[in-house]
Amino acid sequence: MNDNIKFVQGNEACVEAALYAGLEFYAGYPITPSTEIAEHMAVRLPKLGRRFIQMEDEISSICAIVGASLTGHKAMTATSGPGFSLMQEGLGYAIMAEIPCVIVNVMRGGPSTGLPTSPSQSDVYQARWGVHGDHAIIALTASNHQDVFEMTVHAFNMAETYRTPVILLLDEVIGHMRERLEIPGPEAIPVVDRLRTSVRAGIDYHPYLPREDGRLPMSDFGSEHRYNVTGLAHDMWGFPSSNPGVVHGLLRHLTDKIKNNVGNITRHKEYYLEDARTVLISYGSSARSALHVVEHQRARGERLGLLELQSLWPFPYGLVEEKCAYARNIIVVEMNMGQITRAVKRAVKDPERVVLANRIDGVFITPTDIKNILRLIQGKGV
């Protein structure tokens, strides 16, 4: 009997992965369909001598993890729909103050209360632009529980590497569905630890002065170095500044540190793309139906392929352009009104080749839904 093989919900897979990645602090607030993440954390963290706090709302949840992370502990929160909306100010703060943390959004139907128990992928653009002001963001996703595990660890790694909040966009189907999960052995997946400054105590430490490789070593807040942290535009000491040169440099740094590293951040999977004349692009639970269609139609001799995106922001424009270069048709499969379709159209030459196969009615998109679109494109009718 292998204890490392479990039959769990995606939400629990996310919890196990976060612990694997070294999570020490969780703050959250109940909201369907993400609540199981908080519930499992409430059981698991105290047993490991780490901290779980149930907060009084989502504004508090994200601000608590910002405080814990700054003070030297890996931290995350999880939420859904309306809770993610409430978190936007704190998310922007974490971006501005460059504080690594992970925010899981188990997407449900919106806007507002929407469809709390139904799947959706309609927060993709909110993840990108929910925060006011110019900024860049990392948003990841996953289509099965093994990938949930890997992408959760990747989320923590990216947060630590780029000193930034990372959003993990799961959806109701992934969060609640039960399937097999094999917990990888220690060190099977690399874990990026907190990069701490080598500046000795008592020596002037610059929290916002990047090293030559662009990374910013941290110093646990309140320990060896005294420094300032603010959501105001700030200089390399962290003190407020409205100096145009400083502000310009700060905003460029916040976006460039992510945009310039698209290649390191991007994760994707591909199926039968070598000779595909029709390329399906999908992510999250939708990619499961898309893969089914591809394998089914392949068996009938149709040259279909699937590009599954596991990182949505920064959008991998180069990757999508390359993989779609020889495709006659590109079908984006997602449960929204075309949020990633828009990005795909910007990525490829001849955007008129790109069509959307979607559902927005709270019902999981099925292979039949996709096949109907495929038949229309092929001129066969439904």
Added chain:
Amino acid sequence: MIHSPLPQTDYMASGHVGCPGCGATVAMKFALRALGEKTMLVIPACCWAIIAGSHPQTSLKVPVLHTAFATAGAAASGLRAALDMRGDTETTVVAWAGDGGTFDIGFQALSGAVERNEDFIYVCYDNEAYMNTGVQRSSSTPFGTRTTTTPGTNWKHTRKKNIVEAFAAHRIPYAATASIAYPEDMIRKFQRARELKGGSRFLHVYATCPTGWRVPSDQCIKIARLAVKTRAFPLYEVTDGVRYTLNHDAEPPLPVRDYLSVQGRFKHLTDDDYGEIQAMVDEDWELLKRKVALAPEEARA
């Protein structure tokens, strides 16, 4: 023919989708009897947002604004202002929220609203945890409770927030507790709240949750009565934030253990824990009695 001093017209129909034995549905039934037809309900995310049911089977016969979780106090403020501008002083605006939406996420909006002395009735039906998402602790969850986010030996080790005292401290015209086990008292308080137009009125209604408290559904009212008889949930009113009136003396009180030990959520408690909780109940009761004693004679009637 029913001979009762209580109003008999129901504005809540049968066929709601609450769990069997739900105390929150009992609370709504009696509240609407007292409040009458000219009532508008503001309901944030809570069990009642679901219990009301879907069209065409909705169980409520009054207009409902189902608003965002944090916002019952704010949305009710807007409704009231608009009614006033239309010259409608007859309609009562009632915010109807659970303990999470009152004690936790909705506290800021409610505190803001009652500081402005907004002219509405705010009702918190208190089932002492987030029941709609599957029993997570709230700041209304009592000391000693196991929930899904206070599991095992990490059961809740902090006290329940005293919400009536918090709003009494805002010096609002009327704040009171009520229980589904004492419908005459509850209906009187709703009627009094309705008549006290012109300012904020807060009603804290005890509402048993058999599902979340792990008790048989037929014990709903009995447990609510035990909460009063053991002084765990005293029935009292506060006028203008300072004049306290006790509505039920529970003399002699039953030991709080009688109330706790019949509920699955407290099954893990030891004798020491019971003793500690009894001391808290006694302390709170003494404090309440001293506040009642401070009130002028006429308020104690």
